[in-house]
Each structure stands twice: as structure tokens, then as C-alpha cells.
Amino acid sequence: MKLITTPNLDRHDAFYAELLEAHRGLSEAESQALNARLILILANHVGDLDTLREALELAAEG
Template sequence: MAKLVTALNIAAPDEFYEKLIRAHEGLSDDESAALNARLILVLANQIGDAEILAEALEACRTPAA
């Protein structure tokens, strides 16, 4: 059974974060929210495992301490 990875798993997290922020530049709040929704769906499709996705949803419903 696969398990949600919660430890840092991005080789260059700062570079990814910068790209993510740049992707939102010049967008309205609605356009930014739509970009986030599309990104979530693309990444969910990439993951493809319903159990992992359910774990991720549950983990994100609780704010980080």
C-alpha cells in the first residue's frame, strides 16, 4: 500500500517555489485560483492513487502546526 510522502521530496524546492510564484504574476485573483485548480488536477492525475489523494486531502484540511 502506498503512503503519502510528507518529507521534503523536491530536489530544488526554492526554484520550484519561484516558478510557482512567477506563474501567478499578472493574474487576477480568479485567474490565480483557476491556475491552482488546474495544477491540482494535473498533479492528482499524475499521482493517480486514490488512497494517496485521500490522505493528501485529509492532511491539507488541518493547518500545519
């Protein structure tokens, strides 16, 4: 699976608003834990180690 790096998210503003809402009222530690769980859930959905490695490399580049 090749990582999609071009805009591909339908209703991206709505997703961003829901992501912010999910973090509302959480402590920094709770927010970090939510992000970690979300990453693991989405990584499981992707299910391809090469694609996940590519995503990690892109994220590390900043």
C-alpha cells in the same frame, strides 16, 4: 501508494519561484483557476485515490 510527507522536492526554492512567476499578473480568479488546474494535473499523475485522500486530510488540517 503512501504519501511522502518528509522533504522530497529537489530544488524547492526554484520550484517556489516558478510557481510565484506563474501567478504573476493574474487576477485572483485566474490564480485560483491555475491552482485548480495544477492540483488536477498532479492528482492525475499520482493516480491513487487513497493517497489523494490522505493529502486532502493533511491539507485540511492546515
